[in-house]
Amino acid sequence: MAASDNGRLDGLTRFLGWSSLGLGVAQLAAPHRVARLAGVDDSATAPLVIRAVGGRELIHAAGLLGSDRHRAWAKTRVAGDALDLAVLAYALNGRDGDRRRRAKAATAAVAGIAALDVYAAIRASKVRGDTKRQSLHASVTINRPPAEVYAFWRDFTNLPAFMAHLESVETLGGFRSRWTAKAPAGRTVTWEAELVDDSPNRLVAWRSLPGATVPNSGRVRFVEAPGGRGTEVHVEMEYEIPAGKLGAVVARLFGEEPEQQVRDDLRRCKQVLETGDVVVSDGTPDGIKARRTLAQRPARPETVGSAR
């Protein structure tokens, strides 16, 4: 259920990541053999340098394979290659014969990999300039009949009651509506959307109209849950985070885990439909907000209570 973007681990990134891992392990485990391969086995300091380079390779590998920001890590490899080539040039200088031949071969191999790294880094910086298309999905079961749940959603003016970041939704007639969301620093973001599908008791689908800050589309499906368990609500959404400064603001608006926010919204929707209200506690006076759970108030009344 993780939010996916177009920065998925591609073949080249994975290849470079695994190369780093393999090379790093070999350099750490068998520095003397690597020294012989590179023609520097006559140097007392070579095993030490090779071990250090091996450690660095493992950091590259972790960054490329394990991090969400593997595109940025592609650049760190280019810097690493430059360093390696400089070291090898220094080694070539003082050697001749078979050792010089082996050092030349090692230099050629590193130069080849460096070319790949430069390509990967350039490609990464190009991708970063594009918008980020994201999709998410979430679902909840609400102990109410589909007709009731559908009717509640279909009246878009109900949505701010449980969607935490929405300030208001106005219907404009002709399947169009205007949505206003709260943005950081007391600002708001407004966009218009149109209903693109509406099957009573089954489905509502929308898409934003041109000009929206965050182009988005999605659908909410209402499925009767088996055995009288109520209604399953399935939300699927696609949205594009614009590049640059605006994108950063929007990313903050949606939080780091937009999917978690939609799940929170669905939980609140369930609370409103099943119990009539959003459930609050002393530690969570605003109700569910998963990303705030680690910073919530102690479980004791706020100062609003009248003294008894």
Added chain:
Amino acid sequence: MKALCWMGITEVSVEKVPDPAILSPRDAIVQVTSTAICGSDLHLYDGYLPAMRKGDILGHEFMGEVVEVGPEVRNLKVGDRVVVPFPIACGACNACERQLFSLCENSNPNAALAEKLQGHATAGIFGYSHLTGGFAGGQAEYVRVPFADVGPLKIEDDLTDEQVLFLTDILPTGWMGAEMCDIKPGDTVAVWGAGPVGQFAVASAYLLGADRVVAIDRFEYRLAIARKYGAETLNYEDVDILEALRDMTGGRGPDACIDAVGMEAHSAIPAIQAYDRTKQALRQETERPHALREAILSVRNAGTVSVVGVYGGFMDKFPIGSVMNRSITIKTGQCHVHRYLRPLLEHVRSGAIDPTNVITHRMRLADAPKGYRIFRDKQDECNKIVLTP
């Protein structure tokens, strides 16, 4: 108002805090007349359950007088005397409809956090960490009770606070522990942990038709109270439990075993105690599950192990081979208190169970920090403390 607050591991103090207010139309405010310290509060006190905040008000066993009701609470009025179940339940979700009140799907605002740790979330609980909602607890002068139209039971006769207070948690928890054993005529039930929940499990198992009930503990004063409810008793520091239970049951083992101990168990075998203590201290496991392991190994083939002792996370060396190969059923859960309130009130009224036998200490709320200390350290033969504000 004054309230007992968690200020850090093994640190609680009575603080002056704001009075609670109605936050939702289905809330009531209850002025507490009696409250108790639960064995499970000690897990919070000792820091073995996560998601506590400095300043959290503790306490989930409390009763009192309604002093304010929200506009949608029509079953209660100001002046009513009520006992309040420890789980908070909405009464409307699928779980509540199936009477699984401690699994209410709506009452825990921190459900997402609980989901990450446990897969799915459970109900909100008064004064029991932010994992169960961050609700202020009942070891206080006043409490806000959410869904007051669902939980509180009105006490309309002259039963004393001490007779009905334990309907909030430990009496129904002991009862559910016995009920999950699905007791048949001739059954022997063994109960690990002769604290108040274990003591009530003993009484409940007899009421549900058990032939023999064996209580296991290491403190004589607790075993003595279990004997008041009819138990045969074993002290695990004196005898080998597996062997003793085999001897008592002609080699079969008990038909059902109840774990009323939970995550801070002790073992008479120093090596096992040291193993689990160390792993728990290093956060390699959250539990010291010795009682549960022993209950599993003791129960007869195809028997039932009923777990009402509280666990928080992950245990080590779980004897799954014994469970699987011997067709053992494990049943468990935080008590669905609401469903037992009325039947157990009847048992109290008829005299079938006298809950006051478990009480050994009565204190003012102001002395609660001392209460936590002596209860945790098993000083002064402390079995159960009732606090009055």
